[in-house]
Every structure is written in C-alpha cells, then in structure tokens.
Amino acid sequence: MKQTYLAALLAVAVSAPLAAQAPTDPLTSALKRQSDGIALNLKEAAEAMPEAKYAFKPAPDVKTFAQEVGHGANAQFNFCSRAKGEANPNKENFETLTDKAGLVKAVVASNEYCASVFTGLTDKALMEMIGQGAMAQPRAAIIGANIAHSNETYGTIVPYLRMSGVVPPSTARAQKR
Numbered sequence: 001m002k003q004t005y006l007a008a009l010l011a012v013a014v015s016a017p018l019a020a021q022a023p024t025d026p027l028t029s030a031l032k033r034q035s036d037g038i039a040l041n042l043k044e045a046a047e048a049m050p051e052a053k054y055a056f057k058p059a060p061d062v063k064t065f066a067q068e069v070g071h072g073a074n075a076q077f078n079f080c081s082r083a084k085g086e087a088n089p090n091k092e093n094f095e096t097l098t099d100k101a102g103l104v105k106a107v108v109a110s111n112e113y114c115a116s117v118f119t120g121l122t123d124k125a126l127m128e129m130i131g132q133g134a135m136a137q138p139r140a141a142i143i144g145a146n147i148a149h150s151n152e153t154y155g156t157i158v159p160y161l162r163m164s165g166v167v168p169p170s171t172a173r174a175q176k177r
Helices: 002-021 026-048 065-084 100-117 139-163 169-176
Strands: none
Touching: 026 065, 026 100, 026 139, 026 169, 065 100, 065 139
C-alpha cells in the first residue's frame, strides 16, 4: 500500500510540471509562434538588403525587391485586419515606396499590427466565423493564410538576397547554431 501511494505521489509530482507547461490554447500558441517567426524573417530580410539593392529585380517582368517587401507589408495589414474583424488601418500602398528606411518601417508596423491580433486570443475565438455568406471562414484560416502568404513572400525575396550577395536571415541564424 505504501509503495502504491509513493508511486502515485511520484506520478503526480512528475506530471504536474509537464501539465503546467502545456499551453492553455495550443492552436493560438502554435499560430503565434509561426507568425512571430515569419515576421522576424521579413523584418531582418528588409534590414539586411543594402539600400542600393532595393531597386534590384532579377528579371524585367518581376517586382523589385522594394515592391516585394511593400507587397508583404500590405498583405499583412490586409489579412490581419480581416482576422481582427476591423477595417484595414493602413491607407498607404507600400509597394510604391522605394527607400529602405520607409520599407523597414512598413514591415515593422505590419508585424506589430499582426502581433496585436493575438492579444487576448483563444482557441475558441480562432474558430469564430469571420465574414458573411460564402466568404465566411474561421479566424484561424485567415491567420493561417497570412502566415502562408508571408512565407511565400519571404521565399520570393530570398533569391533576391542571394543574388545580391546577402545571406538570408533564416540561413544566417541556422549557421550560428
């Protein structure tokens, strides 16, 4: 009996810290980690490219690096305002900017705005339908679409960085490990 009691006590003692580590809202936590990760990549990519290369485009029929960065910032504001259920607060078309400082500022602002979507967010709120009629979808789907699009944008600008002699931020971090 004493051994059973000790075994049960040990099981509770070992499992209590593990249970305390589990996030209350695992879907929210996972989406937040993904969002934060791609936000960091986009910001650091915009910072890493030399200003003189912001006009670079690898072929005549594609966007410049500046336009790609601006497109990413515009899209983040668009997706995240939908996820928040409010009008897009960004009234500027960042794809028309050409200066590094302005575009880094745009990416930081869009990252901060998207981070604010997660304030007070729960898994239950992620399942709420946003929009009306056939266009309605769970809030989580909109956030997931933003993460996917932001990753696509980063994937598009990585070759711009490499062709300009810049190591992409995600690669630079991996090489430091």
